[in-house]
Amino acid sequence: MDDSVKQVLRQIIRRIPSNKLRNTLSKWEHISKKQFQSLEFTQAKSLLCDNLLSLCEENELSMKHVTELEMIYRIEHPAQGSWNVCQLIDPEEEALTVDSLHFKESFKAHLKCLINHVSVKMKKHEDDALWIRIAWGDNFTQPNHLKPTYVVHNLQTPYVFVSGLTMKHRPLLHQALVQSGHYGAVKDVHLSGRCLTALRDLLMRQYKQVFPVKHPKLLEEKTPLPRTPCIEIEDTKHAENRMQMAAEAFGEGILPKLETAVYKLETRFKENEMGREEPFRGVVKFASSNLLESLKYCVSSGMASAPVTPLLSSITQKGRNYFVITDKGPGISNTPGPKI
């Protein structure tokens, strides 16, 4: 085991919180059960790390094995760092039939073609998602395992979730994805957030959406609005209507957890009295621990007007949380988002 492997392992252990260390290490197959039991999890982390290092040395583990530990932790706890989404477009016929084995091989081959020093590790998660860990180097340096890029992709779906990717490596990753997935091109979806599952639920439409139907079921959350007995009769119908509108715009039950929505405004003053020629630029940023829930509450409680403005309902309908609003289009910008 050389020093770089030790350094990487130290860093990985440092990043994993103490209370999750035991669980993560138990899933790591490269130390035996006996060795695992010999570890003292009540010890200080640095001591524990030293013990673990000696075990690894005993087992002659390499970088490949050590990075697997990091992958196990990231897969178990995906809500770290910021995830961006891109969409593969113009699928070829083969895109619907490509299997994971084939994809893995061809992705590795394509990436290695593009850049000399790169280390790729893939793991298929239980829910059919393919996790890819890429450590980038360049022509003269070895791959940097301290700052890996994580890519999550479900085959047969056009969405790719990326975390920790630099601008420099972006075209390389995109090209490898397009070629191995049999697509024509790739584009940015303008959706980002910390919670990977939320982004995925939003784009794959796995959260509970509400559609107007003939025989509506009772909405689950009927109680939260406080009521005054005197205005109840007049208010009930309006309140129900508002709830329905809010549910149709943002969904029902547990909503995908988004943290932000950014609207970039670029407009000109209509009456140009001030003699200003350059456009007025502004950024409106909504931030919340659960943005969709907050927006939904604004509508259902009557704080925001009831047919939800397309600007807000576009977050769920178009699956994006970054918008550029210009004068040309009346509603949403013309920067491309996911189709349909």
Next chain:
Amino acid sequence: MEEARECLREGVLNHLNVLETEALVLSRQQKLCLQQQSRVDDLRITVEKLRAHRDQLKARAKTTMSLQQLKAETDQRNEERYEDDNSEEGCSRTGQSLLSLLMVRRTRVKDLLQAHHLIGGYDVTETRRGKGVSISIATAFEGLYLETYCLELDLSRAVRICRHNIPPFIPLEKLAQVHLQTDLIGFLSTLSSHLNAFAGRRQQICLIQEVLQDSVEVMESNMLFNSVVLMCTDSGESRKAMLFTLVYSDLSRYLPTKVTIDSEDKVLPSTPQWKKSQSLLLWTPAHAAFQALKMEGQIA
């Protein structure tokens, strides 16, 4: 003048005092008068408004009544028509009866839609004051209802899908490009067959995992369930593991288009027995086929 002189005798100031009080009283009276007048005006406006509202309501009630009457009449007439074959002459083509006929047709179409929905067809609801519709497509496999998918269409200009909950691996965009503008029913039926086939394929795998969990193992499958690898053991003496690869290239069908069988024993897949089961898998849903193989004792 006499009065004034008398007053002057009493003093100028006193006289002014009297004048002032008189002026005050007068102005107060005037103000009261004005107030009453404006209140009367207000009340009059209210009365007018209420009257207009009453007239409107009356008119509405009248039209509803007459419509109901017309409907009853047409219903009766229809019944008569069923009883009596030559009723054509009895049907006078006035505007009102035409209207009622249209209404009858509308209710019939609504009933048909309802019936269609009850047997698993689409549920269509008008949204946004007639500018859009929300359509729900139910999926089922072997008589069991599975998920219902919905899509909302915007009909104001060209037909456009505004939102839906159809999973991303269903080629919705491609289907929409082909059919959506020209043939809505065609679009819905192809979409429905894709969704039903997907639900069917998934259900087959679920059933295999549930019912045949100790004899057939699902080695590999994907989100679209269009390529599935299954493993089971041959019941012969050598107990060879058999690997089945089912490929569904027609996404609107729940049956595979290609079945390949692999085994460590290269000869085994080409025996007539396994050849037969290969063709069985092409024509029967996977869970049923494997159940049959197990019943026959071909797999352990």
